[in-house]
Amino acid sequence: MLFQINHLSVDYSLGQKNLPLLQDISMSIDEGEFVALVGESGSGKTMTSLATMHLLPDNINIKGGEILFRDKKISSMTEKEFRSISGKDISMIFQEPMTSLNPLIRVGKQIEESGLVHGMSKKEARSRAMELASQSGLTDTARILASFPHELSGGMKQRIMIASALMNEPQLLIADEPTTALDVSTQEEIITILQKLRHQKKIAMLLITHDFSVVKKLCSRVYIMYKGKIVESASTEEVFKNPKHEYTKALIDAISPMGATYGRK
Ligand SMILES: Nc1ncnc2c1ncn2[C@@H]1O[C@H](COP(=O)(O)OP(=O)(O)OP(=O)(O)O)[C@@H](O)[C@H]1O
Numbered sequence: 001m002l003f004q005i006n007h008l009s010v011d012y013s014l015g016q017k018n019l020p021l022l023q024d025i026s027m028s029i030d031e032g033e034f035v036a037l038v039g040e041s042g043s044g045k046t047m048t049s050l051a052t053m054h055l056l057p058d059n060i061n062i063k064g065g066e067i068l069f070r071d072k073k074i075s076s077m078t079e080k081e082f083r084s085i086s087g088k089d090i091s092m093i094f095q096e097p098m099t100s101l102n103p104l105i106r107v108g109k110q111i112e113e114s115g116l117v118h119g120m121s122k123k124e125a126r127s128r129a130m131e132l133a134s135q136s137g138l139t140d141t142a143r144i145l146a147s148f149p150h151e152l153s154g155g156m157k158q159r160i161m162i163a164s165a166l167m168n169e170p171q172l173l174i175a176d177e178p179t180t181a182l183d184v185s186t187q188e189e190i191i192t193i194l195q196k197l198r199h200q201k202k203i204a205m206l207l208i209t210h211d212f213s214v215v216k217k218l219c220s221r222v223y224i225m226y227k228g229k230i231v232e233s234a235s236t237e238e239v240f241k242n243p244k245h246e247y248t249k250a251l252i253d254a255i256s257p258m259g260a261t262y263g264r265k
């Protein structure tokens with residue numbers, strides 16, 4: 001198994017009080033598998049990915065369970081140990097590209113940096129950044145890579161984030177709502193890029209979304225999260241045919257009528 005979360009619980013400590021944010025979360029992702037984590041706003045999707053990436057905010061801590069990558073217990077690694085995995089074996093596209101890019105640094109440099117920190121030469125990092133930017137659907141790459149984030153549109157920034165996440169050929173990509181903040185036609189383009197990735201690379205993905213039409217296009221399995229718990233898990237086909245949780249039904253019915261009839265009578 002490539003990636004596993006076993007019985008993960010995460011709490012928010014507020015003075016003497018402990019509020020549970022994630023309760024007994026378990027999931028697994030195989031090599032090359034695209035898996036969706038779906039849930040309404042506030043259900044704990046981002047928190048699950050931040051726990052994986054050692055990026056939980058202050059006062060929010062893992063209270064129980066474990067996170068494994070290729071049988072290595074990453075949840076108990078020191079920051080130094082985890083740095084050799086983060087951005088290399090596992091990389092993440094954050095929910096808000098606008099806030100995760102440094103506004104003061106040209107975007108090309110920011111992509112290159114992900115390669116440099118993991119031992120790439122400058123020359124190698126530069127040519128790989130160019131190549132990935134164009135694979136991520138950017139044209140006129142030299143000019144775009146020399147731009148600052150504020151000079152680029154939301155879709156362009158999202159492509160920069162994708163290129164940056166792919167620099168070290170990760171085996172697992174966590175993509176937190178990679179299409180939500182974008183207009184419909186850019187959403188479609190980003191989905192196409194992720195579909196290509198699925199075919200071309202040996203990469204697995206945890207796709208976080210609340211949009212079942214995106215799930216249908218990209219993922220073979222789904223975990224449904226509700227109020228900090230996993231309430232349902234099945235193949236995408238099965239979830240569409242026979243959604244169990246009321247919330248899952250509502251989300252499936254929320255997508256276009258064409259989508260809602262997929263696999264259902
Ligand atoms: N910095 C924080 N401090 C305290 N609580 C937080 C913090 N960030 C998130 N939470 C809480 O943790 C819970 C899970 O939030 P999370 O961001 O994981 O939701 P989400 O499923 O990603 O939602 P969305 O779809 O809106 O991105 C929510 O109840 C949220 O209010």
Ligand SMILES: [Mg+2]
Nearest residue numbers: 045046047095
């Ligand atoms: Mg989120």
